[in-house]
Amino acid sequence: MKQIWRTTGGAVVLAAGATGAFGGEITVYCQDIAVGCAALGPVVESFEAANPGDKVILETVNYQTILESLPIQLESGSGPDAAIITDMSGLTRYYLDLSPYAEDAAALRADYEPLLAWLRGKDPDSAAINGIPLSMTVNGAYVNATLFEQAEVDMPAEGASWEDWAAATRKVADATGVPFPMEFDRSGHRFASLAISYGAQLVDADGRPVVDEGLKAAIEQFVQWHEDGTMPMDLWGAVGGSAHRELFSDFVNAETVFYFGGSWTIGQMDAEVDDLFDWRVVPTPCGPSSCTAMPGGSALAGFNTSDNPELTGRFLTYLAQPEQIAKIDIHAKELPTSQTLIQQGLDYPDASEKTQEALDVFLAQVPKMADTAYRFQGWSYQRAMMNAMTTRISQVLNDELDVEDALMRIKQDVETAIQAAEG
Amino acid sequence: MPARLDVAEIGHQIITLPARAMEPLMAGLQRLVGIKRMPWVFLLPNLVAVLLFCLLPVFINIVFSLTGSDRLYPAERPFVGTANYDILLACQNYLDPASCKADLFWRAVQNSMIFVPIQVVGMVTVSTIAALCLNRSLPGRGFFRGVFFFPVMLSPVVVAYTWQWILQRNGALNGILSWAGLPGSNWLADPQSAFFWAIFVTIWAHMGFYTVIILAGLQAIPKDVYEAAKMDSASNWRTFTAITLPLLKPIMLVVFVLCIIRSVQTFDELYVLTGGGPGSATMLIVQYIYEVGFAVQPRNFGLAASASLLLGLVLILFTAVQMLLSRKSNNG
Numbered sequence: 001m002k003q004i005w006r007t008t009g010g011a012v013v014l015a016a017g018a019t020g021a022f023g024g025e026i027t028v029y030c031q032d033i034a035v036g037c038a039a040l041g042p043v044v045e046s047f048e049a050a051n052p053g054d055k056v057i058l059e060t061v062n063y064q065t066i067l068e069s070l071p072i073q074l075e076s077g078s079g080p081d082a083a084i085i086t087d088m089s090g091l092t093r094y095y096l097d098l099s100p101y102a103e104d105a106a107a108l109r110a111d112y113e114p115l116l117a118w119l120r121g122k123d124p125d126s127a128a129i130n131g132i133p134l135s136m137t138v139n140g141a142y143v144n145a146t147l148f149e150q151a152e153v154d155m156p157a158e159g160a161s162w163e164d165w166a167a168a169t170r171k172v173a174d175a176t177g178v179p180f181p182m183e184f185d186r187s188g189h190r191f192a193s194l195a196i197s198y199g200a201q202l203v204d205a206d207g208r209p210v211v212d213e214g215l216k217a218a219i220e221q222f223v224q225w226h227e228d229g230t231m232p233m234d235l236w237g238a239v240g241g242s243a244h245r246e247l248f249s250d251f252v253n254a255e256t257v258f259y260f261g262g263s264w265t266i267g268q269m270d271a272e273v274d275d276l277f278d279w280r281v282v283p284t285p286c287g288p289s290s291c292t293a294m295p296g297g298s299a300l301a302g303f304n305t306s307d308n309p310e311l312t313g314r315f316l317t318y319l320a321q322p323e324q325i326a327k328i329d330i331h332a333k334e335l336p337t338s339q340t341l342i343q344q345g346l347d348y349p350d351a352s353e354k355t356q357e358a359l360d361v362f363l364a365q366v367p368k369m370a371d372t373a374y375r376f377q378g379w380s381y382q383r384a385m386m387n388a389m390t391t392r393i394s395q396v397l398n399d400e401l402d403v404e405d406a407l408m409r410i411k412q413d414v415e416t417a418i419q420a421a422e423g
Numbered sequence: 424m425p426a427r428l429d430v431a432e433i434g435h436q437i438i439t440l441p442a443r444a445m446e447p448l449m450a451g452l453q454r455l456v457g458i459k460r461m462p463w464v465f466l467l468p469n470l471v472a473v474l475l476f477c478l479l480p481v482f483i484n485i486v487f488s489l490t491g492s493d494r495l496y497p498a499e500r501p502f503v504g505t506a507n508y509d510i511l512l513a514c515q516n517y518l519d520p521a522s523c524k525a526d527l528f529w530r531a532v533q534n535s536m537i538f539v540p541i542q543v544v545g546m547v548t549v550s551t552i553a554a555l556c557l558n559r560s561l562p563g564r565g566f567f568r569g570v571f572f573f574p575v576m577l578s579p580v581v582v583a584y585t586w587q588w589i590l591q592r593n594g595a596l597n598g599i600l601s602w603a604g605l606p607g608s609n610w611l612a613d614p615q616s617a618f619f620w621a622i623f624v625t626i627w628a629h630m631g632f633y634t635v636i637i638l639a640g641l642q643a644i645p646k647d648v649y650e651a652a653k654m655d656s657a658s659n660w661r662t663f664t665a666i667t668l669p670l671l672k673p674i675m676l677v678v679f680v681l682c683i684i685r686s687v688q689t690f691d692e693l694y695v696l697t698g699g700g701p702g703s704a705t706m707l708i709v710q711y712i713y714e715v716g717f718a719v720q721p722r723n724f725g726l727a728a729s730a731s732l733l734l735g736l737v738l739i740l741f742t743a744v745q746m747l748l749s750r751k752s753n754n755g
Contacts, residue, residue, distance in 0.1 A: 071720065072722075075495040234609065238609070238611045238617070239701070240700030240704070242719055243694075381721070383719070383720035391527070394700055394702050394703075395702040398701045400530075400703060420492065420725065421721035422492070
């Protein structure tokens with residue numbers, strides 16, 4: 001009798017294995033905007049269809065969870081198997097190197113350089129494939145063109161400075177009764193665009209924080225815009241600490257003429273503003289040093305804490321194929337990262353004419369980006385610098401610090417963070 | 424009658440069943456450890472729980488405060504001695520946060536030292552007034568008791584978002600003021616008004632809890648004492664100061680201590696409502712600990728642990744004072 005049970009049991013296990021009924025399951029954290037769960041959905045479906053028994057669970061989480069909870073989960077070994085992340089260089093030690101799971105690792109590397117370097121943290125020249133860059137993002141300015149028309153003010157042309165834009169939007173706001181000429185997301189990443197265009201280095205070649213005249217000039221200009229009412233206090237003034245805050249609703253409700261956000265909100269802009277008014281993306285304003293925006297992006301990284309690294313690796317390398325990544329970027333209306341797709345060009349059949357134009361403007365900013373911006377984006381302690389800038393600038397706006405003290409504190413905060421991280 | 428006795432007997436048998444089942448085991452245990460040590464055997468389960476969930480975390484916190492790096496596991500963290508405390512305590516003048524290395528920590532301490540007394544006095548006063556009102560035989564008294572207690576049941580995040588919606592530039596409060604022809608304000612963008620609203624919102628959110636405690640205290644005061652005061656023609660104020668307040672003293676002491684501890688620990692509502700801003704105007708100690716340990720990258724667990732231990736010492740001090748006052752109160 002025992003022998004019969006053993007034989008039957010063995011047969012069931014073998015049969016189930018052959019049909020993939022014992023396939024693995026992995027969890028992926030993603031957001032519900034831009035390149036998020038909705039964009040990954042079709043790729044997951046095709047992966048599961050091609051690999052019966054394997055299951056990829058997409059868990060929708062908010063940005064704060066990715067920024068604050070995910071690193072703690074990973075450190076304690078209890079995080080998801082993979083996640084779409086934006087702090088590419090800050091989580092390096094948890095990444096799963098995908099090289100062993102790729103059919104042609106060299107080709108994959110070639111297709112995604114140089115963004116793979118951002119995922120390598122302090123060792124940008126290594127051969128590790130620490131994730132799949134999903135989208136390239138660019139900071140940029142959205143403008144309410146209808147308000148310009150109503151105010152009969154000419155929109156500044158390409159190459160116009162930040163001061164030109166501030167002056168023009170003030171005129172528009174005065175003429176139309178809009179409360180605020182300009183708004184900036186409360187984000188160190190957004191501020192870095194302004195700072196680098198004013199000549200700030202932010203980080204040197206040795207990976208140490210730099211606080212210089214460029215950063216000082218940018219902070220002074222930024223503070224002045226808050227003092228003269230060009231920008232509202234609600235974002236940078238009213239909030240403390242390192243909290244990320246944005247008031248996209250102000251642009252949608254035509255309460256600001258100029259909104260400095262980024263390419264990731266194009267889809268939202270198109271859906272929510274639609275034809276309420278004529279909106280445009282304009283070339284990044286120039287500072288004394290450059291007309292740079294900040295590059296950024298998101299990547300899908302697998303984690304070495306995964307219970308199922310083999311499936312995680314297989315899913316990520318499947319997703320890295322240009323035809324799969326194209327599905328994601330088209331769905332999210334994002335700029336591609338794969339060299340194959342960049343060379344081929346990507347059509348967005350669902351995108352409106354306005355969205356297509358906006359994507360073209362964002363794409364045109366890429367060659368103008370300063371080397372400093374790329375270096376800052378790939379710096380392991382970029383987030384420490386961005387948090388320090390956000391916190392300290394808010395203190396300057398509330399007269400808790402003067403600009404000199406703020407610069408000293410920014411440097412001290414980052415050095416303390418580096419010291420803490422490196423023991 | 425006999426049937427009722429049977430039911431009682433059955434009930435007794437059921438209730439004592441576990442004790443009877445354990446009796447041989449306990450008898451054996453008593454023979455093994457001796458009757459004098461038996462109380463420790465009964466205390467053991469609770470002692471294990473206290474050890475695991477209270478003392479062990481404190482010990483881990485101490486270890487974190489004496490070690491560096493952003494690693495989570497103590498074994499991977501290098502020993503740095505008192506370096507974290509040195510950063511927190513490096514100050515030329517403790518009354519001037521700008522002269523301190525960890526200036527935000529001292530701003531948070533300073534804010535807490537202003538926030539806690541105002542919030543506690545406000546909370547106890549408002550809760551006492553509410554309890555006195557609810558103790559009277561008013562129409563709809565049950566409904567109003569529910570209304571006062573309702574915010575306590577809300578998640579702090581819901582409370583904060585609700586008030587953010589009311590107080591923001593285009594919020595409900597400014598809408599009402601505009602409708603009434605009065606000027607509005609950017610309530611959360613000005614340090615003074617943001618601080619006021621931080622106190623107001625936390626009192627609104629928690630006063631129901633303290634109101635219930637004080638109400639229970641009021642209802643425990645014998646009615647005949649008030650009747651005697653009435654016969655002596657004592658005024659309402661005299662009755663309140665000479666009877667109600669003295670008899671409420673033990674309850675008020677508990678309320679004060681609970682309120683102080685809760686006030687020092689304030690975090691969630693303010694983190695969502697103001698993020699500690701404008702600038703650092705509403706940043707309290709727990710938010711500083713959260714920012715340093717969890718919100719920023721790389722995470723400075725050592726500094727956060729040191730700050731939380733210092734906060735713990737302050738709370739121990741408050742508890743000791745409460746125990747002292749409580750003992751004095753009991754002695755007469």
